[in-house]
Amino acid sequence: MTTATSIPVSVLDVVPVFEDGTATAALRDTVALAPRVEELGYLRYWVAEHHNTPSLATSAPGILVGQLAAATSTLRVGSGGVLLPNHAPLVVAEQFGTLQALHPGRIDLGLGRAPGTDPLTARALRRSSQGEDFPRQIDELSGYFAPGDPASGIVAVPAADGRPDLWMLGSSPSSAEAAALLGLPYAFAHQINPHASAAALARYREAFRPSPYLERPRTLIAVLVTVADTDEAARSVAAPYLLGKIQMRTRPRFDAFPGPRTAADHPYSAAELRFLDDLVEPQLIGSVHMVRARLAALVERTGADELMALTVVHGQGDRLRSFELLAEAAADVAARPAEGASVPL
Numbered sequence: 001m002t003t004a005t006s007i008p009v010s011v012l013d014v015v016p017v018f019e020d021g022t023a024t025a026a027l028r029d030t031v032a033l034a035p036r037v038e039e040l041g042y043l044r045y046w047v048a049e050h051h052n053t054p055s056l057a058t059s060a061p062g063i064l065v066g067q068l069a070a071a072t073s074t075l076r077v078g079s080g081g082v083l084l085p086n087h088a089p090l091v092v093a094e095q096f097g098t099l100q101a102l103h104p105g106r107i108d109l110g111l112g113r114a115p116g117t118d119p120l121t122a123r124a125l126r127r128s129s130q131g132e133d134f135p136r137q138i139d140e141l142s143g144y145f146a147p148g149d150p151a152s153g154i155v156a157v158p159a160a161d162g163r164p165d166l167w168m169l170g171s172s173p174s175s176a177e178a179a180a181l182l183g184l185p186y187a188f189a190h191q192i193n194p195h196a197s198a199a200a201l202a203r204y205r206e207a208f209r210p211s212p213y214l215e216r217p218r219t220l221i222a223v224l225v226t227v228a229d230t231d232e233a234a235r236s237v238a239a240p241y242l243l244g245k246i247q248m249r250t251r252p253r254f255d256a257f258p259g260p261r262t263a264a265d266h267p268y269s270a271a272e273l274r275f276l277d278d279l280v281e282p283q284l285i286g287s288v289h290m291v292r293a294r295l296a297a298l299v300e301r302t303g304a305d306e307l308m309a310l311t312v313v314h315g316q317g318d319r320l321r322s323f324e325l326l327a328e329a330a331a332d333v334a335a336r337p338a339e340g341a342s343v344p345l
Contacts, residue, residue, distance in 0.1 A: 007299060007335035009326060010044035010308040011037055012080045012222050015057040018314050019256040023057035029316050034068045036320055038075040040327045046080030046110060051117035051125060054255040062095040069103040078108025081169045083116045084137050086125045090156055093144035097159025107164035110187055138182060172196055176204035183211020185218040191310050194282035197221060201302045220306035224283035226313055227325035231286040238285050239263035241312040242276050260314050292329040299333060
């Protein structure tokens with residue numbers, strides 16, 4: 001008989017910048033938050049990649065991962081993710097090989113193919129493609145985390161000494177199938193495309209092919225999460241981010257998320273309220289009781305092995321409180337029996 005265990009919980013951080021703050025302060029808050037999350041028993045802490053986006057201070061995930069790893073001791077840290085077509089695979093292998101060498105067994109390398117920016121900035125990054133050759137880039141990257149091929153004359157130092165866990169990120173059944181065919185763990189962006197979650201994770205499991213690194217399917221689902229003492233309080237704490245989502249759609253330039261006062265004073269139209277209700281309903285925003293019930297239903301529907309929380313709130317105290325209450329809620333939600341882990345090289 002298999003004993004049910006609580007679903008593991010992790011953090012996805014986009015390092016949000018609010019109207020009364022700065023990118024520098026947001027980065028320092030992230031580094032200060034990671035050890036507190038570690039104390040709560042969270043499994044991972046991932047940071048995203050965005051460029052020319054003043055509201056999100058995550059332009060250099062590799063550097064930030066190093067800071068997070070140095071500030072913690074047991075937490076797995078990584079990228080959610082490195083947008084591989086923006087970078088030479090050799091450089092990514094060198095960076096994350098170095099992180100793995102300094103923090104062995106604690107580094108995750110999540111990989112995505114979106115630009116994470118506008119077309120002009122993508123050109124400035126010398127983005128290699130629109131993502132069509134993403135599988136080839138992953139193959140090249142994976143090859144650097146192995147003994148060097150003397151014929152190529154290229155060794156990614158110190159990548160060959162140790163390999164971080166590679167994950168593929170996505171928000172569609174097609175990305176799920178790509179991850180499955182490569183035999184990689186798959187992280188689904190429910191916060192972006194909640195209505196495709198169940199279909200994408202089902203397709204991943206159906207198409208999965210074992211690889212030298214993973215014997216059986218392994219998934220996590222990233223969800224927008226805000227937990228507070230009551231449903232009303234959670235909606236209030238989430239309000240600056242939710243108003244920010246409206247402003248992203250209606251303003252030509254969006255430099256920072258609004259603060260609590262701006263959100264409280266905003267005269268929401270009926271259309272805006274409908275938009276917010278549609279945005280919130282599939283996510284985990286509410287009291288411990290509500291989030292526990294919705295999380296259990298989400299795990300049942302998708303079969304996800306792990307929850308990753310994207311918590312974009314204004315105050316560091318409210319953010320930490322949300323993570324505390326999420327840990328409480330998740331403790332009563334049983335995970336599916338483990339389907340395997342990475343196989344050591």
